[in-house]
Amino acid sequence: MLRYRYPIFIALALFVVGLALTAALQDRHYILLSLVLLAAALFPLFVRLERRPIESRELVLLAVLSAVAAVSRIPFAALPSVQPVSAIVILSAYVFGAEAGLIIGAMAALVSNLYFGQGPWTPWQMFSWGMVGLTAGWLRNTRWMRSKIGMMAFGFIWGFLFGWIMNIWYIISLPDAFSWGLVAAAYVSSFYFDLAHALSNVIFLSILSGSWIKVLERFRKKYGLL
Structure with a gap:
């Protein structure tokens, strides 16, 4: 993992530059900037996978998980900040690693906003959910994340960080x-929304963690994915 750290940091730097440009430009060219940031999110995955042949079923898996995370926002559209996206990104990163979590989180934000509406906030959501997946993947082998309580605490913290x-x-x-x-x-006015996001992460992780991890682990081992 150490040899991939510098490319990942480069990608994060590209994200920060892109976010600054997006804030400056406001409503102009935000779709183009979203695509640029998505390319930056994909960069660590390309660096990691170029060292071995990549199979189409791995790309299909990432696309499916991204789509599931994106669609999961729609049923909860009437409840501000209550959504299972973060939980799905965390569980996916826990099984498939940091790079996969980064891609799934970033793409979930971009795809779901085709329904909710694109705007200058899209790259920031891509960055935020990408960081949820990236950090979950980095910590997946720790005792903290291997505990269900620890994973729920991780989701609670990221509810506020997001x-x-x-x-x-x-x-x-x-x-x-x-x-x-x-x-x-x-920050004071956003407290209740952040709290709702944090508590929903805890609830969805408590419900989904057991079954989702078993299913994803079965796919990963059976087909040798990622």
Whole structure:
């Protein structure tokens, strides 16, 4: 994993640059920037898989999991911040690794916004859910993540981190001059939404973790995927 760390950090740097450009451009060219950020998200996967032949069924698996994560947002559209996307990304990364988690998280945001609406917030959601998958994959072999309680705690923490990252886009996009009072107001006003996301992650992980991990592990071992 160490030899892939630098390419991953390069991809993260590309994400940060892209996010800054998106905030500056606001509503202009955000779809193009989303595609650029998606390419940056795919970069670590390309680096990892170019060293061995890649099978079409592995790409199909990533596409299917991304689609499942994206579609899972729709039934909960009426409940702000309540969605199983983060839980699905975490479980996928737990079984298939950090690179797969990064791809699934980023693509889930891009694809689901075809229904919810694309905008300058899309790259930030791609980055946030990509980081959920990436960190879950990095920590998957730790005692913390191998415990169901630990995995639920991980999901709870990321419920808040996700909202805090999205708050950065919100603050930068405001026409008012920057102030720490504005920052404090933004984070305080988002608390209940972040809490709803964190609690929903705990609930969905508690429900899905057992069956999903068994099914995904069976696919991974049977077909030698990723």
